[in-house]
Amino acid sequence: MRTYAISGAASGIGRAAKELLEADGHRVIGIDLRDADVIADLSGAQGRASMVRDVTAISGGRLDAVLAVAGLASNSAATARVNYFGMLATLEGLRPLLEQSDAPRAVAVASMAVMFPHDAELAAAFEAGDEAAAVARAEVLAKEEGQAIYATSKRTIARWVRRAAPSADWAGKGIALNAVAPGVIATPMMADSLASAENRRQLESMVPMPLGGIAKAEDVAELLRFLSSVENGHMCGQVVFIDGGADAVMRGDTIFPLT
Numbered sequence: 401m402r403t404y405a406i407s408g409a410a411s412g413i414g415r416a417a418k419e420l421l422e423a424d425g426h427r428v429i430g431i432d433l434r435d436a437d438v439i440a441d442l443s444g445a446q447g448r449a450s451m452v453r454d455v456t457a458i459s460g461g462r463l464d465a466v467l468a469v470a471g472l473a474s475n476s477a478a479t480a481r482v483n484y485f486g487m488l489a490t491l492e493g494l495r496p497l498l499e500q501s502d503a504p505r506a507v508a509v510a511s512m513a514v515m516f517p518h519d520a521e522l523a524a525a526f527e528a529g530d531e532a533a534a535v536a537r538a539e540v541l542a543k544e545e546g547q548a549i550y551a552t553s554k555r556t557i558a559r560w561v562r563r564a565a566p567s568a569d570w571a572g573k574g575i576a577l578n579a580v581a582p583g584v585i586a587t588p589m590m591a592d593s594l595a596s597a598e599n600r601r602q603l604e605s606m607v608p609m610p611l612g613g614i615a616k617a618e619d620v621a622e623l624l625r626f627l628s629s630v631e632n633g634h635m636c637g638q639v640v641f642i643d644g645g646a647d648a649v650m651r652g653d654t655i656f657p658l659t
């Protein structure tokens with residue numbers, strides 16, 4: 401039996417992962433705004449600190465895996481706070497607990513939206529760790545139509561995973577850190593976008609998914625199960641697309657250019 405901490409465990413992908421891992425006989429400490437073992441608001445410093453304190457107390461100071469799933473998709477400053485700084489605080493804040501495990505694993509949930517246009521100023525604020533500047537820029541972007549806040553938060557968290565995973569703090573401590581990049585998954589987050597046939601068609605044209613179309617939260621949970629398992633001892637810094645082929649269609653072989 402392993403002990404997991406999962407943020408966003410009350411709904412969608414986080415909830416599906418919690419159910420799958422509990423059915424496997426593991427212990428899961430769920431973190432969320434509601435309906436969770438640890439109630440915490442990851443949009444601010446206080447909630448992030450109380451999350452680390454409470455997970456440490458409940459777990460006895462040892463975790464085998466952390467799944468950082470909690471996120472927002474709204475075009476708002478809250479998305480910048482939760483998706484980048486909240487996710488980073490979850491992974492970095494709980495990392496010392498992973499050091500106590502024989503087979504420690506961590507997974508961040510990014511998105512296929514890493515491929516969508518990003519905002520350079522917001523990305524720079526994220527990567528400088530400047531939350532006040534990121535929020536100020538997000539408040540400007542939120543006045544315009546678009547997904548730049550979400551796409552930038554996911555792109556920068558994917559970049560962070562690739563930088564951090566091979567470093568002394570992670571690989572150096574034997575912790576396998578990776579990310580997943582889902583396509584469109586039918587969860588409460590997407591309920592509005594999937595509510596009408598017209599919205600659905602629009603989404604499907606933005607995110608081509610020739611293999612199976614819109615997926616279920618359980619499909620992503622299966623991948624999270626593997627990435628956080630004892631068996632996954634050698635993947636490091638990968639961003640695994642689980643998107644019905646959207647990445648293969650949109651980027652094709654451009655990621656492996658021939659000179």
Ligand SMILES: NC(=O)c1ccc[n+]([C@@H]2O[C@H](COP(=O)([O-])OP(=O)(O)OC[C@H]3O[C@@H](n4cnc5c(N)ncnc54)[C@H](O)[C@@H]3O)[C@@H](O)[C@H]2O)c1
Nearest residue numbers: 408411412413433441442443470471511582584585587589
């Ligand atoms: N559904 C999709 O199509 C899709 C695609 C790509 C990536 N994702 C990512 O997957 C992750 C999970 O999304 P989902 O689709 O399961 O959505 P969801 O809305 O069903 O679940 C998200 C969970 O995160 C929690 N959360 C939000 N803000 C929080 C905060 N401030 N503090 C603590 N918890 C908070 C919510 O309460 C909720 O339980 C997100 O990071 C999302 O960006 C989803």
